Amino acid sequence: MKNFYDKVSLALKEILNKDFDIELNPPLWELPQRLEFGDLSSMVALRLASKLKEDPLQIAGKIKLRLAEVLVGSVKDIEVLKPGFINIFISVDVLKDSLNEVLEKESDFFRHNFRKKVLIEFLSANPTGPLSIAHGRQAVVGDSVAKVLEFCGNTVEREYYLNDAGRQIELFKESLLVRLGQLKGEDVALSEGGYKGQYIEDIAKKYLEEKKTSDISKFGIGTMIDLIKEDLKNLGIKKFDKWFSQKEIINNKTVEAAIKDLKAKDLIYEKDGALWFSATKFGDDKDRVIKKADGELTYFASDIAYHRDKAKRKFGQLINLWGPDHHGYIKRVKTALTALGFKEEILKVIIIQLVTLKTKERMSKRAGTFVLLSELINNVGKDATRFYYLMRKNSSHLEFDIDLAKQTSFDNPLYYIQYVCARINSIFTKAEIASFDQNYTQYLSKEEEFDLLRTLLQFSYCLEKAYYSLEPVFIIEFLKNLASAFHKFYEKVKVIDKDNNLTLARSNLLKAVLIVFHSGLNLLGIKPVEKM
Numbered sequence: 001m002k003n004f005y006d007k008v009s010l011a012l013k014e015i016l017n018k019d020f021d022i023e024l025n026p027p028l029w030e031l032p033q034r035l036e037f038g039d040l041s042s043m044v045a046l047r048l049a050s051k052l053k054e055d056p057l058q059i060a061g062k063i064k065l066r067l068a069e070v071l072v073g074s075v076k077d078i079e080v081l082k083p084g085f086i087n088i089f090i091s092v093d094v095l096k097d098s099l100n101e102v103l104e105k106e107s108d109f110f111r112h113n114f115r116k117k118v119l120i121e122f123l124s125a126n127p128t129g130p131l132s133i134a135h136g137r138q139a140v141v142g143d144s145v146a147k148v149l150e151f152c153g154n155t156v157e158r159e160y161y162l163n164d165a166g167r168q169i170e171l172f173k174e175s176l177l178v179r180l181g182q183l184k185g186e187d188v189a190l191s192e193g194g195y196k197g198q199y200i201e202d203i204a205k206k207y208l209e210e211k212k213t214s215d216i217s218k219f220g221i222g223t224m225i226d227l228i229k230e231d232l233k234n235l236g237i238k239k240f241d242k243w244f245s246q247k248e249i250i251n252n253k254t255v256e257a258a259i260k261d262l263k264a265k266d267l268i269y270e271k272d273g274a275l276w277f278s279a280t281k282f283g284d285d286k287d288r289v290i291k292k293a294d295g296e297l298t299y300f301a302s303d304i305a306y307h308r309d310k311a312k313r314k315f316g317q318l319i320n321l322w323g324p325d326h327h328g329y330i331k332r333v334k335t336a337l338t339a340l341g342f343k344e345e346i347l348k349v350i351i352i353q354l355v356t357l358k359t360k361e362r363m364s365k366r367a368g369t370f371v372l373l374s375e376l377i378n379n380v381g382k383d384a385t386r387f388y389y390l391m392r393k394n395s396s397h398l399e400f401d402i403d404l405a406k407q408t409s410f411d412n413p414l415y416y417i418q419y420v421c422a423r424i425n426s427i428f429t430k431a432e433i434a435s436f437d438q439n440y441t442q443y444l445s446k447e448e449e450f451d452l453l454r455t456l457l458q459f460s461y462c463l464e465k466a467y468y469s470l471e472p473v474f475i476i477e478f479l480k481n482l483a484s485a486f487h488k489f490y491e492k493v494k495v496i497d498k499d500n501n502l503t504l505a506r507s508n509l510l511k512a513v514l515i516v517f518h519s520g521l522n523l524l525g526i527k528p529v530e531k532m
Contacts, residue, residue: 005460038087045084056084122321173217179204359402443505
């Protein structure tokens, strides 16, 4: 049997398509605030009313009749409420059947099969310094978004764009040469804008000791990439499928090829000795320089070439995660893609806001101006680091509460969630439950049992929201709600009952809860605990 929530989504989509010839962006339903309004509710009639110029109540009535045909035997009731809400109540039999399917299929019960080829580029920090706490948020969000996309059936490639050319690389080289000279006793000083921090001196010392190459810039970049990879490994990000070099696309004439394509479309012109891209023809607020009068290519020229290369690789979706300082680049990059003949909507850009730390501890700024990601991971651990990075929407500023992340109390939401996993395992050990028989699910009858079952099945809705919004925070919010539902259930219902049938039935329910917790935590890149 198809997951009931997915069945409703598909039914609504087909009804909109066949009966109204309209396609609406998902999700097409939501979870009601109160159980009296059903297990799920849809506002599609209200969304249709403005397009069709019809009464939403009448539209809702039509959709109700069609849903009743498709969902016959699966629902207890479908009701329509003003001004046009459609509320669906799942039958108890479907709830029990769904529980048994979760036991049988485990996380596969909630998977989708979208089959899209997606390229997600994230983090892409300049290889001129260690990763900071801000970089860490981009890394964790990108990795979790990729996990959600993969869970929903997509083929996902992770890519890191190396800004290994341009002015910042020249400054990095100059900074290393100054430190190298100082180590040799020379009277040299760092120029304004040079890279500071102990790590520059550490690289210079390592260069003197190893002397593997005469190119200190190449040595320094290689060292920084190794450090970045080590930080990512400690953050639970095992690999990127590709490290794409800016220097390489310049050297292999990929940038020149992109400029040539634009010239062929009469979209490049010369002014004041520089080359300009006619971006205003595609809605940008001004034309953009791609090659300066001195012949130096701008970063935008490399961005054009890079995204042209991405689009030519036949991905169905390109996703970029950028910092807030790149917000102004979104329009110009999409403009360039359109000018090159690609669809603008192929590119989705997620802006990840900044991070600050809240703690009574003193966090050193060993990189010169910022706190290192490695120090944060060492302080609170990989799992807490990932969890707290995902606690807010991507567009919201994040205050990382280090003291709270280290607490072993219910005030700490990660502890609150992990405690459920440990408690369920403890119950299974005490009751000597090693296997789960679906035949016992029939003995569930209490409203508290069905409340918990309804909550765990809402994982489908959580996944749909996280998938379409690219916001992993919805998974955290769901897991917190499920933890709360479990604790309420545990306070009111005795799992280990004198009636063995009830013990085994409730064990089935708790096993399904555990499966969902494991699935959600795995999407966040967090390892569930067995005991505390």
